[in-house]
Amino acid sequence: MRIIRLESNILRDMEPIIYPLCVMELRSTTTASEIAGHLRERILAGEFAPGTRMHQVQLSEMLGISRTPIREALAHLANQGLLIYEPNRGYAVRAFSVEEIRAAFEVRARLEALACGLCARNGLTKPVLARLKACLAEGDALLSKGFLDPDDLAPYRAMNVEFHETILQKSGNPFLGDFVRQCHNVPLASDRVFVWKDYGIITRSHDDHHRILHAIETRDSERAEALMREHVVYASLVLLRMLDEVKAAPKADDSPLRPRRIA
Amino acid sequence: MRIIRLESNILRDMEPIIYPLCVMELRSTTTASEIAGHLRERILAGEFAPGTRMHQVQLSEMLGISRTPIREALAHLANQGLLIYEPNRGYAVRAFSVEEIRAAFEVRARLEALACGLCARNGLTKPVLARLKACLAEGDALLSKGFLDPDDLAPYRAMNVEFHETILQKSGNPFLGDFVRQCHNVPLASDRVFVWKDYGIITRSHDDHHRILHAIETRDSERAEALMREHVVYASLVLLRMLDEVKAAPKADDSPLRPRRIA
DNA sequence: AGTTCTTATTTTGGATACATTAATGCGAAT
DNA sequence: ATTCGCATTAATGTATCCAAAATAAGAACT
Numbered sequence: 001m002r003i004i005r006l007e008s009n010i011l012r013d014m015e016p017i018i019y020p021l022c023v024m025e026l027r028s029t030t031t032a033s034e035i036a037g038h039l040r041e042r043i044l045a046g047e048f049a050p051g052t053r054m055h056q057v058q059l060s061e062m063l064g065i066s067r068t069p070i071r072e073a074l075a076h077l078a079n080q081g082l083l084i085y086e087p088n089r090g091y092a093v094r095a096f097s098v099e100e101i102r103a104a105f106e107v108r109a110r111l112e113a114l115a116c117g118l119c120a121r122n123g124l125t126k127p128v129l130a131r132l133k134a135c136l137a138e139g140d141a142l143l144s145k146g147f148l149d150p151d152d153l154a155p156y157r158a159m160n161v162e163f164h165e166t167i168l169q170k171s172g173n174p175f176l177g178d179f180v181r182q183c184h185n186v187p188l189a190s191d192r193v194f195v196w197k198d199y200g201i202i203t204r205s206h207d208d209h210h211r212i213l214h215a216i217e218t219r220d221s222e223r224a225e226a227l228m229r230e231h232v233v234y235a236s237l238v239l240l241r242m243l244d245e246v247k248a249a250p251k252a253d254d255s256p257l258r259p260r261r262i263a
Numbered sequence: 264m265r266i267i268r269l270e271s272n273i274l275r276d277m278e279p280i281i282y283p284l285c286v287m288e289l290r291s292t293t294t295a296s297e298i299a300g301h302l303r304e305r306i307l308a309g310e311f312a313p314g315t316r317m318h319q320v321q322l323s324e325m326l327g328i329s330r331t332p333i334r335e336a337l338a339h340l341a342n343q344g345l346l347i348y349e350p351n352r353g354y355a356v357r358a359f360s361v362e363e364i365r366a367a368f369e370v371r372a373r374l375e376a377l378a379c380g381l382c383a384r385n386g387l388t389k390p391v392l393a394r395l396k397a398c399l400a401e402g403d404a405l406l407s408k409g410f411l412d413p414d415d416l417a418p419y420r421a422m423n424v425e426f427h428e429t430i431l432q433k434s435g436n437p438f439l440g441d442f443v444r445q446c447h448n449v450p451l452a453s454d455r456v457f458v459w460k461d462y463g464i465i466t467r468s469h470d471d472h473h474r475i476l477h478a479i480e481t482r483d484s485e486r487a488e489a490l491m492r493e494h495v496v497y498a499s500l501v502l503l504r505m506l507d508e509v510k511a512a513p514k515a516d517d518s519p520l521r522p523r524r525i526a
Numbered sequence: 527a528g529t530t531c532t533t534a535t536t537t538t539g540g541a542t543a544c545a546t547t548a549a550t551g552c553g554a555a556t
Numbered sequence: 557a558t559t560c561g562c563a564t565t566a567a568t569g570t571a572t573c574c575a576a577a578a579t580a581a582g583a584a585c586t
Contacts, residue, residue: 029350030539030540055567065540066541067542068331068541068542072338076342080342088548088567089549090567106438107439110373110377173370174363174366176370179438294570320538330570331570334539350577351577352577
């Protein structure tokens with residue numbers, strides 16, 4: 001097979017500065033990426049049972065588009081680890097064992113801890129610190145009632161995501177954010193999809209946030225790393241405990257899923 | 264948009280044990296995946312300059328196939344982080360800064376260290392230990408000449424890959440292997456694509472392998488983790504030093520790229 | 527001469543049609 | 557009754573075609 005060097009578009013390569021408008025957040029998202037996001041949500045929500053085959057024609061009829069963007073979306077999801085692909089057999093929803101969920105948390109704990117330590121080591125700018133402080137303040141406000149209002153759960157979750165995402169983004173290491181995001185693709189192993197309903201545990205978790213930001217502000221990277229690691233590890237323990245309880249008593253499906261203190 | 268639950272193939276879901284032959288390594292790879300692997304190698308080899316647009320028609324004519332599998336392969340590579348995708352603009356070879364290469368090593372060091380510590384903590388089976396010992400023996404043999412034969416470089420690299428891959432696979436955490444493999448997709452940041460040509464450094468690196476296996480055998484997870492972390496961190500330092508030297512003297516393009524001792 | 531608007535070409539995104547491979551069902555033989 | 561084998565069916569993989577968007581080129585204007 002011959003070796004041919006593709007010629008590059010000189011203008012775009014050399015002077016990207018003259019195309020500022022093109023770089024803006026136009027986001028003329030293609031339908032394939034929309035489908036991918038759509039299916040991603042539904043898979044993470046547990047709508048498709050693990051092992052379910054994702055038939056392309058079926059999906060195309062269901063969504064009213066042709067197979068081409070479907071295929072692209074499925075390939076994308078397979079690369080993200082949500083689907084399993086076998087040549088000439090198609091895609092199927094990946095089944096995650098409890099052990100894999102634990103493994104995802106284990107890696108996530110290390111990566112987020114590293115990101116947190118890097119933030120402390122390198123220092124954050126004042127606007128970023130202000131953003132994190134705003135997260136703390138919002139959490140304080142939501143928890144000030146002394147109990148957890150179900151209506152406050154969604155905003156608390158959003159705040160939690162922003163706190164963690166900000167630290168990841170400002171760590172200066174783009175791979176940390178990428179990989180942690182992949183960990184969140186494991187169903188149930190994500191703060192984004194699920195959050196505890198126990199006021200005590202959430203309060204403690206939010207107190208961790210306070211300490212984490214303090215460690216970052218005082219540039220104590222060791223402490224910041226240790227705090228974040230424990231913060232995530234404990235979340236995994238709570239979740240795994242809940243999964244155990246659910247498995248032990250699958251009949252009470254609508255039970256409040258109250259986690260108990262692990263110690 | 265209606266919600267339709269896809270029916271799953273009961274047989275495959277419930278009794279995977281009765282399909283042992285299907286699970287075997289048939290690998291009837293589709294052309295799209297072949298193309299993806301092919302392009303991946305060429306990109307990592309630096310054949311396509313960073314920023315180069317990957318025109319689909321151009322590639323399809325070059326490779327003698329239609330655009331469809333090309334598109335699938337490009338999407339795959341973009342998901343792996345080798346290409347950048349912009350809607351309606353296509354794919355371009357991603358440019359990695361030195362800082363990103365360093366970041367990839369930083370994450371890789373932590374992840375491989377964790378994998379190594381887990382192997383020590385959980386213990387490895389005798390056949391796996393034997394495989395690692397075989398790697399050590401092969402390295403010993405290749406380095407016994409007292410200098411590095413260029414012909415031995417490829418087998419040494421293969422041995423090195425197997426040593427690291429074995430530890431990752433046997434760590435019991437599948438995400439570690441996945442993420443480390445993604446780190447290897449960063450050009451130059453991979454043992455697989457590039458290996459040092461300095462006998463002293465390779466000897467020291469191989470000595471690390473000896474100590475790492477010793478730590479695993481003695482179930483000293485702390486030591487195993489620390490050793491592997493330093494093992495990878497030092498590799499990054501050597502590479503970054505080389506990149507600095509290349510950048511400092513870009514004229515001598517065919518220079519031997521000899522790294523110096525860093526201390 | 528430089529700038530801007532319009533037009534033409536190129537390239538990507540999506541739809542459809544065809545080829546190939548795996549799964550299924552039926553039937554016969556053991 | 558079970559199993560093996562063949563034919564059928566269905567699903568995936570690939571090629572081609574059309575539409576839309578972006579880029580490039582050119583003409584008109586300041």
